[in-house]
Amino acid sequence: MKPSPLTLHGIQFVRVHIEPDLESGFARAHHFDFDGSMLKWALDHGYDEQDGTWWVAVGFGTMNEEEEPRCPYILDVQAVGVFSVSEKYPVERHEGLAFEYGAALVYGAIREMVTNVTSRSLVGPLTLPTPSFVGAFEAHRNGNPEDQ
Numbered sequence: 001m002k003p004s005p006l007t008l009h010g011i012q013f014v015r016v017h018i019e020p021d022l023e024s025g026f027a028r029a030h031h032f033d034f035d036g037s038m039l040k041w042a043l044d045h046g047y048d049e050q051d052g053t054w055w056v057a058v059g060f061g062t063m064n065e066e067e068e069p070r071c072p073y074i075l076d077v078q079a080v081g082v083f084s085v086s087e088k089y090p091v092e093r094h095e096g097l098a099f100e101y102g103a104a105l106v107y108g109a110i111r112e113m114v115t116n117v118t119s120r121s122l123v124g125p126l127t128l129p130t131p132s133f134v135g136a137f138e139a140h141r142n143g144n145p146e147d148q
Contacts, residue, residue, distance in 0.1 A: 081106040
């Protein structure tokens with residue numbers, strides 16, 4: 001195993017709102033398939049020149065529309081991770097690396113939080129879908145949030 005060029009300094013949760021959606025029609029969350037359900041995403045990032053770190057913010061939530069499959073939980077979770085990139089890694093690729101891999105790490109923490117909280121909740125444990133953040137930086141730069 002070789003070391004990653006990205007170092008995680010910490011992840012903090014900005015918002016954690018998780019409650020059962022009693023109108024979803026699901027008796028147990030583990031039967032729910034996210035395919036076709038309405039989800040909302042937010043990805044943002046920035047650079048702190050004072051300490052040379054990148055921050056990456058990820059927001060994830062459900063949007064329960066009448067025509068779409070409803071998630072058994074109402075979710076609105078936001079977290080921010082702080083990262084540094086190795087000086088050995090090409091400088092022109094620092095931002096993309098921090099954005100895409102940072103987003104994956106922050107989302108992983110969100111996914112874990114949702115599973116932990118829902119494991120003792122009324123509808124049972126919920127595991128969020130596994131997204132890919134590959135190409136998300138380019139889509140973000142080009143202003144295509146639906147491609148993120």
